[in-house]
Amino acid sequence: MHTEPPPLSALQAWLDAYGTVEDRYGHLLLEQIQPIDQALIDALKPYFESAHLDAREHFHQQVGIDLHPDATASGAHACYPDCLPIVARRGLFGEVIAGLVTQAYADELVGEHPWSVPIFLFRFHADVESYLWDLRYDPSRKRQVFGRFGSDFVGIRLDATGRVIRVIVGEAKWRASLTDSAVAALLHGEKNATCPTTGEKIHNGQGIWFEVNRDSVVPKGLRQLQRLLELRDPINHASAIASMDAAITAATPTLARTNLVVIAGNAAKKRKKLSVLVPWEQPPAEYQSGHDLQVVELILDGGEALIDGLYSSLWKA
DNA sequence: CGGTCTTAGTGGTCTCATTC
DNA sequence: GAATGAGACCACTAAGACCG
Numbered sequence: 001m002h003t004e005p006p007p008l009s010a011l012q013a014w015l016d017a018y019g020t021v022e023d024r025y026g027h028l029l030l031e032q033i034q035p036i037d038q039a040l041i042d043a044l045k046p047y048f049e050s051a052h053l054d055a056r057e058h059f060h061q062q063v064g065i066d067l068h069p070d071a072t073a074s075g076a077h078a079c080y081p082d083c084l085p086i087v088a089r090r091g092l093f094g095e096v097i098a099g100l101v102t103q104a105y106a107d108e109l110v111g112e113h114p115w116s117v118p119i120f121l122f123r124f125h126a127d128v129e130s131y132l133w134d135l136r137y138d139p140s141r142k143r144q145v146f147g148r149f150g151s152d153f154v155g156i157r158l159d160a161t162g163r164v165i166r167v168i169v170g171e172a173k174w175r176a177s178l179t180d181s182a183v184a185a186l187l188h189g190e191k192n193a194t195c196p197t198t199g200e201k202i203h204n205g206q207g208i209w210f211e212v213n214r215d216s217v218v219p220k221g222l223r224q225l226q227r228l229l230e231l232r233d234p235i236n237h238a239s240a241i242a243s244m245d246a247a248i249t250a251a252t253p254t255l256a257r258t259n260l261v262v263i264a265g266n267a268a269k270k271r272k273k274l275s276v277l278v279p280w281e282q283p284p285a286e287y288q289s290g291h292d293l294q295v296v297e298l299i300l301d302g303g304e305a306l307i308d309g310l311y312s313s314l315w316k317a
Numbered sequence: 318c319g320g321t322c323t324t325a326g327t328g329g330t331c332t333c334a335t336t337c
Numbered sequence: 338g339a340a341t342g343a344g345a346c347c348a349c350t351a352a353g354a355c356c357g
Contacts, residue, residue, distance in 0.1 A: 087328085087348045094347095127330065127346095144329040147346030176349070181323050191324075201324085269321055 004050030006104035010043035019108035026110030027280035055122035094172035151221035162239030
C-alpha cells in the first residue's frame with residue numbers, strides 16, 4: 001500500500017503555489033523557487049518508493065528476480081523502476097507527481113476534497129512487465145516501453161463510513177521544455193493534420209482535452225484500484241471496495257468525478273514568472289466534460305536532474 | 318549572429334480492421 | 338488467407354526557422 005505522506009515542508013520550500021478556483025474549474029500553478037539539490041531528492045524519495053512499491057513487488061515476483069539489491073546472481077537483481085528507459089521514467093515521474101499534488105495541495109484544488117491515494121496503479125503497466133522479462137534474460141537489452149493504457153492516476157474521496165463518494169482521475173504529462181508548441185501539441189494533439197481549406201498544418205485534435213472528454217464515466221482505473229485493495233488490504237478497505245463495486249456495476253453511474261490534468265516540465269527559456277500555459281479564468285473551450293476540472297502546472301528548472309537523481313536513488317542507500 | 322522555438326522524424330508492442 | 342495499416346501511449350532529438 002501507499003502509506004508515505006507527501007513531504008510538505010520540503011514542497012513548501014521548493015515550490016510557490018498559486019491556486020485559483022472559478023466555480024467548478026481549479027487551476028494550480030507550482031513554480032520552482034529553490035534549486036533542485038540532494039536534500040530535495042532525499043525528501044521526495046520515501047514518497048516515490050511508497051508509490052512504486054506495489055508494482056516493484058509485483059513485477060519482481062512475476063519475473064522471478066530477487067528483491068534484495070545485493071543479490072549476486074547476474075541479471076537477477078531488483079531493478080524496477082530505475083532500469084526502465086529514460087522516456088518511461090519521465091512518464092512515471094509525472095504520474096507520481098499527480099498523486100503527490102492531489103495529496104499535498106488538496107486544500108487548494110477545486111472542491112477542497114480530502115483525497116485519499118491508497119495505492120498507485122503502476123503494476124498494470126503491461127509492457128513494463130514484458131520489458132523486465134526480456135531484461136532478466138538479456139541484461140543488455142535496450143528498447144522503448146509503451147505507456148500504460150487507461151487513466152494515469154486515480155484517487156478517491158471517502159465518506160465517514162469509508163465509502164467512495166468521489167473519484168479523481170488524472171492525466172499526467174512531462175515535457176523537457178514547455179514551449180508554446182509543445183504544450184499546444186499536448187492539449188490539442190500533434191500538428192500533423194492538414195486544414196482542408198487553407199492547406200496549413202493544424203493540430204489533429206487528439207490531445208488531452210479529447211482524451212478527457214471521451215473517457216468513460218466510470219474510469220477503468222477505478223476497477224483496477226478496487227482489485228488492488230482486494231488483494232492488498234481487503235479488511236481495512238471493505239467499505240471502499242463494496243462501494244466501488246456498486247459504482248461500477250450500477251446501471252446508471254452516479255459517482256461524482258473530478259478530472260485532473262497535470263503538466264510538468266522545465267520552463268521555456270523565454271517564460272516570464274507567473275505566466276500560465278492554460279488560462280485560469282475559465283475552463284478551456286475544448287473541455288466538454290460535465291465533471292469538475294483541475295489543471296496543475298509544475299514548472300521546474302533542470303527537472304531532469306531531479307527525475308534521474310530520484311529514480312537512481314530508489315531502494316538504494 | 319546567436320539563442321530559442323518549431324517542425325519533422327524516431328522508437329517500441331500488440332491487436333483489431335482493412336486491403337490485396 | 339496473408340500482408341499491411343492504424344491506433345493504443347510514453348516521450349526525445351536533430352535540423353531548420355525565426356526573432357531581436
